[in-house]
Amino acid sequence: MYEIYTKVRINQLFGIIIEYPDSIPALQDLKTCLPKTDLRSHLTRKLQKSMETRLLHTGVSTPDILTAYVATIRSMRVLDPSGLLLGVITQPIHQYLRRRDDTVRCVVSSLTEDGPSDLADELIKGEALQTDENTPSDDEETNWENWMPDPVDADPNKPLASNRRTSDIISMLVNVYGSRELFVNEYRTLLADRLLTSLTCDTEKEIRYLELLKLRFGDSQLHYCEVMLKDIVDSKRITQNIKQDLSLDGETDIPISSMILSAQFWPAFKEEKCELHPNVNEQMKKYTTCFETLKGNRTLCWKKHLGLVDLDIELPDRTINFYSVTPIHATIILHFQDKCQWNLDELSRVMQVPPTVLRRKIGFWESQYLIVQTSQDVFQLVEKSEKDNLDVPREIIIEDESESAMASTQDQREEELQTFWSYVTGMLMNLDSLPLERIHQVLKMFAFQGPTTECSLQELKHFLDRKVREHQLVYSNGFYKLPKL
Numbered sequence: 001m002y003e004i005y006t007k008v009r010i011n012q013l014f015g016i017i018i019e020y021p022d023s024i025p026a027l028q029d030l031k032t033c034l035p036k037t038d039l040r041s042h043l044t045r046k047l048q049k050s051m052e053t054r055l056l057h058t059g060v061s062t063p064d065i066l067t068a069y070v071a072t073i074r075s076m077r078v079l080d081p082s083g084l085l086l087g088v089i090t091q092p093i094h095q096y097l098r099r100r101d102d103t104v105r106c107v108v109s110s111l112t113e114d115g116p117s118d119l120a121d122e123l124i125k126g127e128a129l130q131t132d133e134n135t136p137s138d139d140e141e142t143n144w145e146n147w148m149p150d151p152v153d154a155d156p157n158k159p160l161a162s163n164r165r166t167s168d169i170i171s172m173l174v175n176v177y178g179s180r181e182l183f184v185n186e187y188r189t190l191l192a193d194r195l196l197t198s199l200t201c202d203t204e205k206e207i208r209y210l211e212l213l214k215l216r217f218g219d220s221q222l223h224y225c226e227v228m229l230k231d232i233v234d235s236k237r238i239t240q241n242i243k244q245d246l247s248l249d250g251e252t253d254i255p256i257s258s259m260i261l262s263a264q265f266w267p268a269f270k271e272e273k274c275e276l277h278p279n280v281n282e283q284m285k286k287y288t289t290c291f292e293t294l295k296g297n298r299t300l301c302w303k304k305h306l307g308l309v310d311l312d313i314e315l316p317d318r319t320i321n322f323y324s325v326t327p328i329h330a331t332i333i334l335h336f337q338d339k340c341q342w343n344l345d346e347l348s349r350v351m352q353v354p355p356t357v358l359r360r361k362i363g364f365w366e367s368q369y370l371i372v373q374t375s376q377d378v379f380q381l382v383e384k385s386e387k388d389n390l391d392v393p394r395e396i397i398i399e400d401e402s403e404s405a406m407a408s409t410q411d412q413r414e415e416e417l418q419t420f421w422s423y424v425t426g427m428l429m430n431l432d433s434l435p436l437e438r439i440h441q442v443l444k445m446f447a448f449q450g451p452t453t454e455c456s457l458q459e460l461k462h463f464l465d466r467k468v469r470e471h472q473l474v475y476s477n478g479f480y481k482l483p484k485l
Helices: 002-011 013-018 024-036 040-054 062-079 084-089 091-099 103-112 118-124 138-142 161-166 169-177 180-196 203-217 220-245 278-295 327-338 344-351 355-367 409-431 436-446 457-469
Strands: 309-315 318-325 341-343 371-375 378-381 433-435 474-476 479-481
Touching: 002 013, 002 024, 002 040, 013 024, 013 040, 013 062, 024 062, 040 084, 040 091, 062 084, 062 091, 062 103, 062 118, 062 169, 084 091, 091 169, 103 118, 103 169, 103 180, 103 203, 118 169, 118 203, 169 180, 180 203, 180 220, 203 220, 220 278, 278 327, 309 327, 327 344, 327 355, 327 371, 341 344, 344 355, 344 378, 355 371, 409 433, 409 436, 409 457, 409 479, 433 436, 436 457, 457 474
Parallel strands: none
Antiparallel strands: 309 318, 341 378, 371 378, 433 479, 474 479
């Protein structure tokens, strides 16, 4: 009877896990029946197969896989407090998550997003991160009265398998990659994006999240993020002081607010060339002069392609408001204020933007019925709109600018690895040839500084092997050396 019931529940187990916590009674029934049968290995095979066919494929989004993963951890804790089943069953999920490029970003986004989230709830618990599963936690010691021996089929080479049950969900996700630096760097990039793409960013909320993350990852890992948030707070105060000193004269002066960032603490920005309208450039010069007066020996280096612009466009028959457009979009329409008709190549030279990019950006204003193409590569301002077009609610038709202001994590990592390359070439010029381990040791002493510049032995090997394929290194008998010229 127990065996029949257990087999039925095992066949339903994937659905039971997905329905957690409503399915806790079913899990408790299965927990009672499982020791009375010899079906643990059958349960493992059946559940792994169900996950591979129903969960671990390209048709399921990464956030949904993470949700199912969290439900699996919580369900297995009910079903098997020893943690043995959990370690075996989640192994295929770990392997699959490692292959997905967006896993780390999805995890970090879930940790800090508004609204209900399993991972955000875990973060609020404020437990320290456990990256070594074999280290007993304080909870293990205080809960000694409920200690249970490992199951008889536990691996004898892992005598501390029971300690796995104390690992919290966030620690297990970090252990999927074996490095907390990946998560810290991804959070740093997401934080920078949020701070730069919102004029009304809630810094107090971000500070609360940061304090919770510091409990998990440590103060030193998140020092750069502290500086970033301090930059935003300081920028608001500095901008208020400058606005008091900076008088606006007439219609040519444009009010400016800035975010003054400590460049060495922020992730790398995407670099794009864009020459702003002369009126804006002039106002930026005045702003810089006021800043230099306020801060003495410091000055500003503007990232002109980044930022948000609010526009009030007054035309003979209408006034239209646009909120939070990009600087390049604002520059385009400001040039049409000076001259009603522009040739694409001419405007491209003035703005120093490639024609293909500029044409795409002009398309935004065409969609708003403010600019129209009159002939090949010739665009004209629509000063008077037809009645049918006036009925369109202009304020809400804003181009979806979903691209990040920051360079991708992959691009940032590639730039860091190229920094290591200069150290590697210097070593090999002086010492002729070195094994991988020795190169890694020297880099740890001299090149790995700050929370973003860690490099594992395996990652370094992939990087050096790529240099071998590119004929910039020679590999022979376990040693790397520079090619002979």
